[in-house]
């Protein structure tokens with residue numbers, strides 16, 4: 001049984017930047033460019049680099065949702081920046097749709113022979129659904145979907161309001177789904193709710209988004225808020241009434257683990273990934289990457305949820321890797337900066353208690369191989385959508401609380417209000433020799 005499309009969506013105001021909504025920060029305006037499935041061509045990359053130079057500070061950030069944002073937008077240049085980006089076809093099909101194009105896919109979607117399914121056609125249909133159905137524009141800019149084809153390069157740790165993941169191959173593959181979480185990878189993870197046949201994935205997404213908008217209050221911007229009031233079983237019953245096919249059981253399905261750090265270096269002999277230091281590019285680097293995509297690739301770039309860039313279909317992968325390295329991008333998982341994440345911090349954000357970017361650069365020299373650390377200027381954790389193995393939470397300039405992942409929040413508090421040097425020493429020694437402060 002189909003339900004009528006909701007006609008009066010509640011508007012959920014947001015302070016998140018968008019292409020048309022430049023948000024002020026300490027270092028000027030922020031303009032976020034949502035890239036469909038993280039993709040852009042070399043012309044668009046050059047347009048972003050030129051606009052960032054002309055109308056902003058030239059600083060460009062790769063985000064953990066495979067987007068780009070321009071920082072330091074000059075107050076009198078906002079409209080000129082927006083016009084330049086729209087002229088490069090970087091806007092949504094309609095102004096109201098800019099915020100809601102939050103569909104994450106693997107950077108290798110459509111390119112990975114080991115994937116179960118090429119989800120590219122499904123991703124295009126879901127993106128069209130989000131843009132074309134005006135009532136979906138009432139979704140929060142943070143409301144996020146994951147479509148997973150079983151690729152070897154996949155970010156599965158970011159919680160998504162709705163995730164959908166291939167369980168098998170071919171046209172009749174089933175797709176498992178879940179709400180407010182991640183695909184289960186091991187025993188103990190929250191299992192999938194149910195599955196649908198591949199052909200029903202767009203209908204599933206549409207029905208779930210309709211259900212969310214009908215049931216959620218304006219304050220309930222995320223699926224987890226709705227689940228706090230409506231049990232999953234109740235939502236599944238309501239969902240089943242909207243679908244033409246029965247929801248399928250998933251048994252004890254687990255998503256096979258993706259390849260760690262596959263986003264760096266040469267993948268599958270032809271795709272090359274590099275991570276700019278702490279997710280930050282300048283306009284010169286972005287323009288050079290665009291030129292590289294034209295000269296040695298297929299003219300395209302893909303952003304990744306690891307705040308890095310992938311150059312697909314490289315004709316000379318070793319040369320591309322060397323060029324990325326020469327541009328200052330990490331192409332090797334052993335590079336300390338490849339394992340460090342830091343938010344904007346006090347240099348650009350009024351909430352920041354420490355200059356996390358500068359501190360992360362200093363910490364890189366002190367870190368042992370293998371340590372994965374997130375420096376956060378405050379508890380909002382903008383730079384990491386999931387909890388890192390180690391988190392340094394700023395308490396003041398150059399001072400941090402150190403946490404190890406596990407349990408709630410950032411995890412177990414290992415040390416309180418320590419300096420960067422002490423943090424480096426702690427992280428350089430085996431964790432089992434540390435005494436917790438709790």
Ligand code: SF4
Pocket residue numbers: 343344345346349350351352353376377378379380381382383
């Ligand atoms: S985590 Fe806090 S300090 Fe860092 S960018 Fe976000 S709001 Fe600012």
